Amino acid sequence: MTETRYIKAINEALHEEMTRDENVVIIGEDVGAPGGAFGGTRGLLQAFGDKRVKDTPISESAIVGLALGAAMKGLRPVVEVMFADFLPVCMDQIVNQIAKTRFMFGGQFAAPLVIRAPGGAGLNAGPQHSQSLEAWFAHIPGLKVVMPATPADAKGLLKSAIRDNDPVLVLEHKALYASSGDVPAGEYLVPIGKADVRRTGKHVTIVTLSRMVLDSLEAAETLAAQGIDVEVIDLRSISPLDRQAIFSSVEKTSRLVIAHEAVKSFGIGAEISAMVSEEMIDVLDAPILRVGAPFSPVPFSQEREYLPNAADIVRAVEKVMNY
Amino acid sequence: MTKPKDPAISAAIPNDDGLMDLHHSMLRVRLVEEKLLQVFADGKIPGFIHVSIGQEAVATGVCSCLTPADTIFTTHRGHGHTLAKGMELKPFMAEIFGRANGACHGNSGSMHVASAEAGVGGANGIVGAGLPISLGSAFGTAFKGEDSVTVVFFGDGASNQGTFHESLNLAALWNLPLVFVCENNGWAQFSAQKAYMKIDSIARRADGYGMPGVLVDGDDVLKVRDGMRQALARARAGDGPTLLECKTYRWFGHYAGDPQKYRPAANVEQARTVDCIANFEKFLIEQGLAGRQQLDDVDARLRVEIDEAIAYAEASPAAPKGQYLNDVYA
Numbered sequence: 001m002t003e004t005r006y007i008k009a010i011n012e013a014l015h016e017e018m019t020r021d022e023n024v025v026i027i028g029e030d031v032g033a034p035g036g037a038f039g040g041t042r043g044l045l046q047a048f049g050d051k052r053v054k055d056t057p058i059s060e061s062a063i064v065g066l067a068l069g070a071a072m073k074g075l076r077p078v079v080e081v082m083f084a085d086f087l088p089v090c091m092d093q094i095v096n097q098i099a100k101t102r103f104m105f106g107g108q109f110a111a112p113l114v115i116r117a118p119g120g121a122g123l124n125a126g127p128q129h130s131q132s133l134e135a136w137f138a139h140i141p142g143l144k145v146v147m148p149a150t151p152a153d154a155k156g157l158l159k160s161a162i163r164d165n166d167p168v169l170v171l172e173h174k175a176l177y178a179s180s181g182d183v184p185a186g187e188y189l190v191p192i193g194k195a196d197v198r199r200t201g202k203h204v205t206i207v208t209l210s211r212m213v214l215d216s217l218e219a220a221e222t223l224a225a226q227g228i229d230v231e232v233i234d235l236r237s238i239s240p241l242d243r244q245a246i247f248s249s250v251e252k253t254s255r256l257v258i259a260h261e262a263v264k265s266f267g268i269g270a271e272i273s274a275m276v277s278e279e280m281i282d283v284l285d286a287p288i289l290r291v292g293a294p295f296s297p298v299p300f301s302q303e304r305e306y307l308p309n310a311a312d313i314v315r316a317v318e319k320v321m322n323y
Numbered sequence: 324m325t326k327p328k329d330p331a332i333s334a335a336i337p338n339d340d341g342l343m344d345l346h347h348s349m350l351r352v353r354l355v356e357e358k359l360l361q362v363f364a365d366g367k368i369p370g371f372i373h374v375s376i377g378q379e380a381v382a383t384g385v386c387s388c389l390t391p392a393d394t395i396f397t398t399h400r401g402h403g404h405t406l407a408k409g410m411e412l413k414p415f416m417a418e419i420f421g422r423a424n425g426a427c428h429g430n431s432g433s434m435h436v437a438s439a440e441a442g443v444g445g446a447n448g449i450v451g452a453g454l455p456i457s458l459g460s461a462f463g464t465a466f467k468g469e470d471s472v473t474v475v476f477f478g479d480g481a482s483n484q485g486t487f488h489e490s491l492n493l494a495a496l497w498n499l500p501l502v503f504v505c506e507n508n509g510w511a512q513f514s515a516q517k518a519y520m521k522i523d524s525i526a527r528r529a530d531g532y533g534m535p536g537v538l539v540d541g542d543d544v545l546k547v548r549d550g551m552r553q554a555l556a557r558a559r560a561g562d563g564p565t566l567l568e569c570k571t572y573r574w575f576g577h578y579a580g581d582p583q584k585y586r587p588a589a590n591v592e593q594a595r596t597v598d599c600i601a602n603f604e605k606f607l608i609e610q611g612l613a614g615r616q617q618l619d620d621v622d623a624r625l626r627v628e629i630d631e632a633i634a635y636a637e638a639s640p641a642a643p644k645g646q647y648l649n650d651v652y653a
């Protein structure tokens with residue numbers, strides 16, 4: 001274990017996977033000598049050369065589509081899209097092509113590729129550079145979507161994503177890039193589709209992901225001081241969703257709060273809430289509450305006010321407890 | 324591609340008015356952005372900003388030909404275009420500071436400043452996204468029988484987006500009153516142009532879509548203006564769009580604070596010896612059109628105006644609680 005920054009953990013994963021498998025190639029804007037807009041691909045060009053680390057023009061549709069074709073030819077492309085907000089620029093390739101290749105062609109072709117893209121707010125980057133769009137992609141059969149909250153998961157999930165035989169969208173959080181935590185050196189895989197219980201508790205379950213894991217853990221501390229014992233589940237994978245982890249926790253606590261940074265309406269919280277209601281309505285002692293952002297684009301100057309935070313989670317848990 | 328007509332500056336000057344306006348406009352953009360870099364470094368502006376220092380001749384040369392009825396669409400590096408088009412400085416500054424009285428209510432910041440009044444259809448955070456929108460603007464004014472023209476600014480990097488190619492084709496096909504202004508500053512973020520395209524001149528691409536492509540020296544405001552006048556004449560006459568490429572250089576980093584490890588400082592220093600404003604001042608003085616003192620007075624007046632706008636922005640109130648919910652729907 002070494003204390004490593006989130007972005008460094010991503011970089012480590014890429015180094016290790018490129019070393020392990022010569023079919024892993026890196027594709028994206030400024031991923032070569034500059035090492036990526038946020039430093040994720042730093043040193044890869046020097047280590048592996050420009051045959052495997054491909055700087056591209058600003059052409060998101062072309063580069064994401066190219067990754068699909070290359071994957072069909074046996075490569076393992078890892079595409080970097082500089083901000084998750086630019087995924088809509090190449091949405092056809094992702095949704096109509098990449099996600100459906102295996103299905104439409106009866107399994108004759110596969111799309112084992114990874115798209116890395118930083119989402120989330122926190123840098124006052126404004127409406128077109130701050131969004132959390134995971135629900136869009138989780139809604140598409142054929143795609144896998146993961147969202148690491150810690151440096152260790154950033155490494156372990158990315159390594160698993162590169163080895164996965166299906167397309168995986170890795171939504172990193174740009175406000176977490178500078179955060180650090182213990183990361184196992186060398187081979188370390190986090191299975192896709194497995195949530196992590198980040199804190200055990202018996203009164204309320206908080207299901208959360210990405211940056212909101214930190215807010216949820218902070219809220220749990222505050223609530224512990226009031227005698228409320230919170231269990232925090234970090235989803236890590238949005239699709240496939242670890243339904244069992246959620247069910248087991250709610251079985252124990254009978255209360256559920258879901259916290260995400262994305263706009264609350266039509267978010268993944270709605271899916272989880274519906275799923276738990278369908279499966280275990282008899283177990284619930286209170287309505288399921290969601291914490292998410294207001295129904296507005298991410299504002300530039302009022303970002304802090306706009307974003308859901310630990311205090312919002314505390315309020316939701318209190319409400320569930322007082323029901 | 325058609326060769327630009329050399330404007331033969333000296334012959335054009337004596338009867339030509341507006342030269343002092345060109346100077347004023349370029350210097351205003353430069354001084355505003357220098358000030359922005361300073362206040363940004365002081366931590367007074369949230370988020371990030373992209374400046375166009377060194378490229379002022381493009382913004383000014385193009386916008387000096389336009390009327391308030393004409394519309395421009397710009398990019399993340401849009402301060403210059405926006406101000407040269409005539410946006411008031413105070414709401415511009417207040418937006419960049421994220422204040423309630425900013426042009427976009429503080430919702431958007433530097434990357435999305437817009438002014439309906441001044442005909443600025445908005446800066447844009449998505450590279451290449453302005454081009455399709457400009458098509459519709461040109462279509463809309465033509466549809467209504469207005470004789471105004473739309474201009475879309477974009478970078479060399481943006482010319483590799485599908486939107487560029489789709490838009491040029493459609494604009495040519497429909498003869499839209501539109502001017503595509505490619506501000507080629509040689510860089511897209513951390514990469515030099517040769518790293519992402521095989522050709523030197525983006526204007527050459529026009530040929531493939533059936534419109535004139537004109538390459539001008541983007542560091543010479545008169546050459547830009549001349550190229551723009553010809554493009555506008557075509558558009559206003561109903562002869563369709565032009566691709567006008569203005570070759571210039573990005574003096575500063577991609578964003579304010581960019582350490583620029585990807586390019587040697589010496590190259591930047593070298594490029595900065597071609598200064599559109601200093602050259603134009605020299606020209607004005609040599610031609611006897613302005614004296615040094617006169618130009619310095621312009622500079623001094625601009626600094627006062629800019630300081631006032633900064634003070635205004637700083638004194639402006641923050642957006643009221645929940646303001647972001649007000650602009651989502653009608």
Ligand SMILES: Cc1ncc(C[n+]2csc(CCOP(=O)(O)OP(=O)(O)O)c2C)c(N)n1
Binds near residue numbers: 060082400448479511
């Ligand atoms: C669709 C999209 N891809 C990538 C980016 C990130 N990005 C912002 S500006 C920029 C470079 C743009 O270069 P150019 O078009 O030449 O304009 P310049 O910055 O030189 O003015 C990049 C890659 C973006 N904002 N949008």
